[in-house]
Amino acid sequence: MSWIARRMLPVLLLGAALAASAAGDSRPTAPDIDAQTQALARANAAVVGVRTVAVEDARSIDTLGRERQGSGVVIDADGLVVTIGYLILEADHVDLVLERDRVVPARVVAYDLASGFGLLQALAPLRLPPAGLGNPAALSTDEPLMIASGGADGDLSIARMVSRRAFSGYWEYHIDGALFTTPPRTDHSGAALFNAHGELMGIGSLVVLDALGPGHPRMAGNMFVPTDLLKRILPDLRERGATRTSTRAWLGLNSVELEGDVRVVRITRDSPAEAAGMQPGDKIVKIDGMPVKSLEGFYKRLWRDAPPEREVELVITRGGDERTVKLQAQDRMKTLRRAKGI
Structure with missing residues (x-):
C-alpha cells in the first residue's frame, strides 16, 4: 500500500x-x-x-x-x-x-x-x-x-x-x-x-x-x-x-498532591532544592508563611508577583519532624542550556 x-x-x-x-x-x-x-x-x-x-x-x-x-x-x-x-x-x-x-x-x-x-x-x-x-x-x-x-x-x-x-x-x-x-x-x-x-x-x-x-x-x-x-x-x-509569565521562580522540585498533601518525589540536579538539602518524601507544609493544601496553591504562591530570583522559605515535615528550609529560587528560563552560538 x-x-x-x-x-x-x-x-x-x-x-x-x-x-x-x-x-x-x-x-x-x-x-x-x-x-x-x-x-x-x-x-x-x-x-x-x-x-x-x-x-x-x-x-x-x-x-x-x-x-x-x-x-x-x-x-x-x-x-x-x-x-x-x-x-x-x-x-x-x-x-x-x-x-x-x-x-x-x-x-x-x-x-x-x-x-x-x-x-x-x-x-x-x-x-x-x-x-x-x-x-x-x-x-x-x-x-x-x-x-x-x-x-x-x-x-x-x-x-x-x-x-x-x-x-x-x-x-x-x-x-x-x-x-x-x-x-x-x-x-x-x-x-x-x-x-x-x-x-x-x-x-x-x-x-x-x-x-x-x-x-x-x-x-x-x-x-x-x-x-x-x-x-x-x-x-x-x-x-x-x-x-512574560515564563519569567518565574523555579525550585527544582518534582511534587505530587496526595489527599491534600504536597509531597516531593524527586529533586532536580544542580537545583535550588538540591542545594538546600530537600529530599524525596518531604511534605511541604508552608511556603513563605502560607499553608500549602494543593499543588496549584503551592505554585501560585511561588509564582506570585515577586522577583523570580529570591529567597523562598518552606516549612516541611520529614520523618515526623518539622523544619524550615530556605531556598534561593532561580529564574527557570535562565537555567536552560542552549546550543553553542545561540
Missing part, C-alpha cells in the same frame, strides 16, 4: 465515523461525509513529525533523554509549527519529518514555560496547508474528535473529551482549562487534537490515569494543552520567544 493510501484510508474511515457520530440518530448524507473527510484530510496534512537532539549538558536529559521524537502542527503558510515544549527543551538540533520520510531542518522560535507550548520555524518550504486554530471552550463531551500524530509512523484515531479543568504537573507546571480525552494514545507528545471541522483544539502533552478528574473513577486518557491559550500568547512567542 502506498504512503498516500496509508494516510488517506484512516481519514476516509474517520470522516464517515465522525459524520455519523455528529449526526446522532440521523443517517449522515454523502455530502456530509465528503465535507467532513476533506476537512479532516486537510487537518491531517498539517501534522508533521518532530525529532530533536538536546545539547550535551542539558539538565532535561535526566528525565526526557537526549534524543526525542513526537509531532507538531503547521499553523501558518510560512512553516511555523506548534508542538509541545518539552520536545524542544534545550534542543541542539531539530528536524521536521514529512511524508515519505522527507526531512526539513527547523529552528526553535519559542519555548514557553508557562503554557507548555513550543514553536518551530521550518528552514525550507514545507508546502503544507496550515491548520486553523479552533475554540476549545466550545467543545462538548459528546463531540467526536480526531487525534493525529506525524512522521513516518503517524497515526489517527477517534477520541472524545471527558473533562476540561485546571491541571498541575509535578514539574512545577500549571494551566487552566486543560483538555482530557479518552481512549489514551502513547504517541501523544505534540500530537494534534482536531474537532470534526478540522480545527486544532489542543496539543498533546501526556498520558494520565485520572482523565475524569478527582472524585471520579480512574480512567486512562491524554491531556492536551488547549489552543485558546496559544491564541492569546502567539504574538509574544513570535516576538520574545516566551511569554
Whole structure:
C-alpha cells in the first residue's frame, strides 16, 4: 500500500465515523461525509513529525533523554509549527519529518514555560496547508474528535473529551482549562487534537490515569494543552520567544498532591532544592508563611508577583519532624542550556 493510501484510508474511515457520530440518530448524507473527510484530510496534512537532539549538558536529559521524537502542527503558510515544549527543551538540533520520510531542518522560535507550548520555524518550504486554530471552550463531551500524530509512523484515531479543568504537573507546571480525552494514545507528545471541522483544539502533552478528574473513577486518557491559550500568547512567542509569565521562580522540585498533601518525589540536579538539602518524601507544609493544601496553591504562591530570583522559605515535615528550609529560587528560563552560538 502506498504512503498516500496509508494516510488517506484512516481519514476516509474517520470522516464517515465522525459524520455519523455528529449526526446522532440521523443517517449522515454523502455530502456530509465528503465535507467532513476533506476537512479532516486537510487537518491531517498539517501534522508533521518532530525529532530533536538536546545539547550535551542539558539538565532535561535526566528525565526526557537526549534524543526525542513526537509531532507538531503547521499553523501558518510560512512553516511555523506548534508542538509541545518539552520536545524542544534545550534542543541542539531539530528536524521536521514529512511524508515519505522527507526531512526539513527547523529552528526553535519559542519555548514557553508557562503554557507548555513550543514553536518551530521550518528552514525550507514545507508546502503544507496550515491548520486553523479552533475554540476549545466550545467543545462538548459528546463531540467526536480526531487525534493525529506525524512522521513516518503517524497515526489517527477517534477520541472524545471527558473533562476540561485546571491541571498541575509535578514539574512545577500549571494551566487552566486543560483538555482530557479518552481512549489514551502513547504517541501523544505534540500530537494534534482536531474537532470534526478540522480545527486544532489542543496539543498533546501526556498520558494520565485520572482523565475524569478527582472524585471520579480512574480512567486512562491524554491531556492536551488547549489552543485558546496559544491564541492569546502567539504574538509574544513570535516576538520574545516566551511569554512574560515564563519569567518565574523555579525550585527544582518534582511534587505530587496526595489527599491534600504536597509531597516531593524527586529533586532536580544542580537545583535550588538540591542545594538546600530537600529530599524525596518531604511534605511541604508552608511556603513563605502560607499553608500549602494543593499543588496549584503551592505554585501560585511561588509564582506570585515577586522577583523570580529570591529567597523562598518552606516549612516541611520529614520523618515526623518539622523544619524550615530556605531556598534561593532561580529564574527557570535562565537555567536552560542552549546550543553553542545561540
